[in-house]
Amino acid sequence: MCFHFTCLNSLRFILLSDACHSSSCKLFFSNDPVKIVKAKGQYMYDENGRRYLDCINNVAHVGHCHPDIVKAAHEQNQLLNTNSRYLHDNLVDYAERLSKTLPEKLCIFYFLNSGSEANDLALRLARQYTKHEDIIVLDHAYHGHLTSLIDISPYKFRNLEGQKEWVHVAPVPDTYRGLYREDHEDSVTAYANEVKNIIEQAHKRGRKIAAFFVESLPSVGGQIIPPAGYFQKVAEHVRKAGGVFIADEIQVGFGRVGKHFWAFQLQGEDFIPDIVTMGKPIGNGHPIACVATTKEIAEAFASTGVEYFNTFGGNPVSCAIGLAVLDVIEKEQLQAHATEVGNFLMKLLKEQKIKHPIIGDVRGSGLFIGVDLIKDQAQRTPATEEAEHLITRLKEEYILLSTDGPGRNVLKFKPPMCFNMEDAKFVVDTIDKLLTGNAGQNCLAEGCCQF
Numbered sequence: 510m511c512f513h514f515t516c517l518n519s520l521r522f523i524l525l526s527d528a529c530h531s532s533s534c535k536l537f538f539s540n541d542p543v544k545i546v547k548a549k550g551q552y553m554y555d556e557n558g559r560r561y562l563d564c565i566n567n568v569a570h571v572g573h574c575h576p577d578i579v580k581a582a583h584e585q586n587q588l589l590n591t592n593s594r595y596l597h598d599n600l601v602d603y604a605e606r607l608s609k610t611l612p613e614k615l616c617i618f619y620f621l622n623s624g625s626e627a628n629d630l631a632l633r634l635a636r637q638y639t640k641h642e643d644i645i646v647l648d649h650a651y652h653g654h655l656t657s658l659i660d661i662s663p664y665k666f667r668n669l670e671g672q673k674e675w676v677h678v679a680p681v682p683d684t685y686r687g688l689y690r691e692d693h694e695d696s697v698t699a700y701a702n703e704v705k706n707i708i709e710q711a712h713k714r715g716r717k718i719a720a721f722f723v724e725s726l727p728s729v730g731g732q733i734i735p736p737a738g739y740f741q742k743v744a745e746h747v748r749k750a751g752g753v754f755i756a757d758e759i760q761v762g763f764g765r766v767g768k769h770f771w772a773f774q775l776q777g778e779d780f781i782p783d784i785v786t787m788g789k790p791i792g793n794g795h796p797i798a799c800v801a802t803t804k805e806i807a808e809a810f811a812s813t814g815v816e817y818f819n820t821f822g823g824n825p826v827s828c829a830i831g832l833a834v835l836d837v838i839e840k841e842q843l844q845a846h847a848t849e850v851g852n853f854l855m856k857l858l859k860e861q862k863i864k865h866p867i868i869g870d871v872r873g874s875g876l877f878i879g880v881d882l883i884k885d886q887a888q889r890t891p892a893t894e895e896a897e898h899l900i901t902r903l904k905e906e907y908i909l910l911s912t913d914g915p916g917r918n919v920l921k922f923k924p925p926m927c928f929n930m931e932d933a934k935f936v937v938d939t940i941d942k943l944l945t946g947n948a949g950q951n952c953l954a955e956g957c958c959q960f
């Protein structure tokens with residue numbers, strides 16, 4: 510009875526989705542999608558009350574439906590919600606609180622509604638300040654869904670019309686499967702020199718660089734940890750060419766990396782970007798985004814005399830929620846928690862790497878972790894189908910995980926920050942069980958339990 514109800518309900522949803530939704534909007538697990546009806550902390554519940562462990566939702570940063578966030582939204586909603594053309598304490602308090610997390614020179618804030626809006630504004634700021642047009646990005650990067658951002662997202666434009674003349678693509682500083690690997694004597698300089706060469710080539714064609722636009726830790730690119738010192742060297746080349754450094758923290762900011770509040774800080778204290786963009790976790794699910802930059806860049810932007818207005822950006826409700834998110838991170842010491850649980854999860858995953866040759870690499874910082882699955886040690890060929898199969902089987906064990914990277918073979922962990930030690934143990938034990946194949950029908954490949 511229950512089974513039939515589930516099937517009919519899901520079928521109704523799929524039929525309705527097909528009829529009303531564009532087919533370019535995709536579902537997770539499209540062959541057998543999950544209908545989630547509520548969530549709490551790091552757990553999500555389907556229509557039949559089954560509990561799933563959420564290992565991927567970095568938007569629900571401090572936990573799904575956190576009571577403090579819900580309360581802050583509700584209280585401010587009862588009082589006032591309007592645009593930022595009126596004075597409001599929440600906006601000022603929020604800007605002040607954010608500025609305390611950042612290097613001093615990043616002291617001007619613009620509030621917006623989505624990561625894409627933030628990155629689009631970052632492009633405008635960079636171009637207005639430098640009076641240059643060209644942008645350097647990393648291969649496989651994704652920076653948002655607006656036209657301007659599809660143009661700087663190789664992950665997208667490679668499947669469309671291709672690369673614009675003002676876009677330049679640098680190799681990902683991936684020391685596991687990139688151009689220069691862990692055995693290279695100086696991968697930092699080698700990767701930074703690739704950017705230097707790109708700038709020189711662009712100059713020969715009369716082009717001028719406005720910005721190097723990069724995720725502080727490339728996520729869609731495969732959960733990559735750039736070697737420390739790379740950003741400093743790149744920034745030196747880019748600034749010499751009159752450009753600025755834009756750090757996209759939309760996936761990885763707000764203490765996720767544990768050691769630091771911002772992922773760009775993993776590069777070292779001597780590195781400061783010119784523009785930082787924030788989104789996703791900033792509002793714990795409420796649509797907020799932010800751009801932080803320097804006085805000089807903001808003044809150049811204002812000097813055109815053209816007003817910047819954003820109907821919803823910086824409204825009192827969004828700012829109340831943003832403040833509540835910062836409060837919870839502090840109160841529950843989630844940054845330290847990310848270090849502790851992340852280190853534990855990495856340790857368990859590294860033990861699995863010794864046991865299962867399909868695990869080629871385990872990398873990460875805090876609760877941003879990638880597990881690179883390979884078909885063979887020599888070539889490090891991405892184990893794409895196996896990764897896909899593994900996440901499907903994990904879903905059957907009520908664990909939500911997904912893949913990333915150009916080979917779609919990197920398991921990506923970026924759970925809500927309340928993810929705990931037991932969750933880590935549960936997910937790794939389940940991965941072990943599936944990879945070992947001792948669990949009868951829980952083995953990954955049909956008819957064969959071993960990879």
Ligand SMILES: Cc1ncc(COP(=O)(O)O)c(C=O)c1O
Pocket residue numbers: 623624625626628651652653654724728757759760788789
């Ligand atoms: C690194 C990065 N930048 C920007 C965006 C765009 O953010 P939004 O979907 O909120 O517009 C995303 C979204 O996935 C992202 O991963």
